[in-house]
Amino acid sequence: MSKKFKVVTIGGGSSYTPELVEGIIKRYEKIPVTELWLVDVEAGREKLETVGALAKRMVKKAGVPIEIHLSYDRREALKDADFVTTQLRVGQLAARALDERIPLKYGVIGQETNGAGGLFKALRTIPVILDICKEVEELCPNAWVLNFTNPAGMVTEAVLRYSNIKKFIGLCNIPIGMEMGIAKLLNVDHSRVRIDFAGLNHMVFGLEVYLDGVSVKDKVLGMIMDPANASFVKNIDAEEWAPEFLKGINVIPCSYHHYYYKTSEMLTRELKEFESNETRAEVVQRIEASLFEKYKDETLDVKPPELEKRGGAYYSDAACRLISSIYNDTRDIQPLNTMNKGAISDLPYNAAVEVSCVITKDGPVPLTMGELPVPVRGLIQTIKSFEQMAIEAAVEGSREKAIVALTINPLVANDKVAIAIVDEMLEAHKAYLPRFFKKINKFNV
Numbered sequence: 001m002s003k004k005f006k007v008v009t010i011g012g013g014s015s016y017t018p019e020l021v022e023g024i025i026k027r028y029e030k031i032p033v034t035e036l037w038l039v040d041v042e043a044g045r046e047k048l049e050t051v052g053a054l055a056k057r058m059v060k061k062a063g064v065p066i067e068i069h070l071s072y073d074r075r076e077a078l079k080d081a082d083f084v085t086t087q088l089r090v091g092q093l094a095a096r097a098l099d100e101r102i103p104l105k106y107g108v109i110g111q112e113t114n115g116a117g118g119l120f121k122a123l124r125t126i127p128v129i130l131d132i133c134k135e136v137e138e139l140c141p142n143a144w145v146l147n148f149t150n151p152a153g154m155v156t157e158a159v160l161r162y163s164n165i166k167k168f169i170g171l172c173n174i175p176i177g178m179e180m181g182i183a184k185l186l187n188v189d190h191s192r193v194r195i196d197f198a199g200l201n202h203m204v205f206g207l208e209v210y211l212d213g214v215s216v217k218d219k220v221l222g223m224i225m226d227p228a229n230a231s232f233v234k235n236i237d238a239e240e241w242a243p244e245f246l247k248g249i250n251v252i253p254c255s256y257h258h259y260y261y262k263t264s265e266m267l268t269r270e271l272k273e274f275e276s277n278e279t280r281a282e283v284v285q286r287i288e289a290s291l292f293e294k295y296k297d298e299t300l301d302v303k304p305p306e307l308e309k310r311g312g313a314y315y316s317d318a319a320c321r322l323i324s325s326i327y328n329d330t331r332d333i334q335p336l337n338t339m340n341k342g343a344i345s346d347l348p349y350n351a352a353v354e355v356s357c358v359i360t361k362d363g364p365v366p367l368t369m370g371e372l373p374v375p376v377r378g379l380i381q382t383i384k385s386f387e388q389m390a391i392e393a394a395v396e397g398s399r400e401k402a403i404v405a406l407t408i409n410p411l412v413a414n415d416k417v418a419i420a421i422v423d424e425m426l427e428a429h430k431a432y433l434p435r436f437f438k439k440i441n442k443f444n445v
């Protein structure tokens with residue numbers, strides 16, 4: 001091949017990386033990657049070397065000419081990249097455990113991307129992603145940056161507002177998981193199902209469902225009214241939906257809506273997990289430990305099926321499908337986090353939204369969805385206000401804006417509780433919040 005095709009994955013030591021490698025291998029004829037650079041921080045050396053060795057075995061087994069490079073030098077890796085993927089976790093899983101446990105002490109849901117946990121993941125992550133974007137602008141200005149890092153919607157909007165990078169797209173596995181789940185309910189191949197998605201990351205609704213181009217939304221709503229199908233996307237354990245509620249909103253909710261429409265039930269469940277040291281972060285830590293033991297097996301040369309328990313099912317399909325569509329200018333339709341540009345008329349033009357888009361070589365073109373349905377409009381607009389205040393707090397290192405953001409959020413909705421949570425979480429995550437503590441120290445002096 002005369003021209004190299006370079007993909008760089010920042011956070012390459014993630015347990016998700018074998019998903020991405022599998023996806024590239026499966027689509028090699030469409031995305032002929034010549035170099036895959038897996039990048040991580042020095043603290044993640046053991047994980048990166050373990051995952052990197054598995055990636056090399058997978059490529060060798062597949063017989064595809066992809067060079068796997070491991071690097072702890074982000075600048076070296078980024079030079080002349082064609083695609084950059086980001087899947088990092090600032091503070092690793094120990095930080096996630098704090099995001100979940102501290103809010104629960106105050107009787108508030110602790111969750112990785114929603115409420116207080118989502119706020120603090122954003123505060124830690126946004127400055128790091130903005131730094132990466134500066135390096136991309138310098139070292140590979142023509143590259144597309146595909147972000148898997150949560151909270152993906154807030155990260156995407158922060159880049160759109162505070163970076164010069166325009167080729168930035170946020171990805172989530174929830175929409176493709178919904179498509180896959182509905183295809184399974186209908187007992188058809190995934191390729192025959194399409195959903196019109198509109199909303200925000202982890203706050204997205206299916207406005208319409210098509211099977212071979214014909215609407216089947218009413219049928220699907222009826223099917224998910226069955227308690228056995230309540231969690232047709234297995235990202236979180238969830239209560240079944242009340243049939244009257246689903247008929248009333250007349251759109252397909254995602255699994256994360258349980259936190260907002262079934263707050264008391266979800267909080268009760270989380271408090272029980274909290275008391276028995278079984279929060280999701282702690283469960284994931286055990287799953288990760290088991291996965292990395294499997295990854296160390298020198299005879300393993302495929303992605304182990306246990307990875308789906310980690311919560312990353314279909315990431316490779318979402319990521320590699322998008323790379324292929326941009327590279328080949330396929331003009332198919334995919335749900336992405338990108339600039340609204342009027343697609344959802346109830347949200348700002350320059351806000352990041354999660355919406356179905358036509359994918360071209362020049363990037364995503366959001367489909368016009370018009371006004372959001374009245375039953376879900378207010379919640380989405382409230383969460384967008386929360387996101388925008390959280391982004392400003394992250395960029396400015398503003399304690400006050402973090403407090404306002406958390407007070408806006410329906411999972412907290414109390415200024416004094418917000419102050420208590422923000423102050424404890426600022427202290428707990430101090431090592432990863434330099435923008436806040438430079439400002440706080442200066443103020444104290």
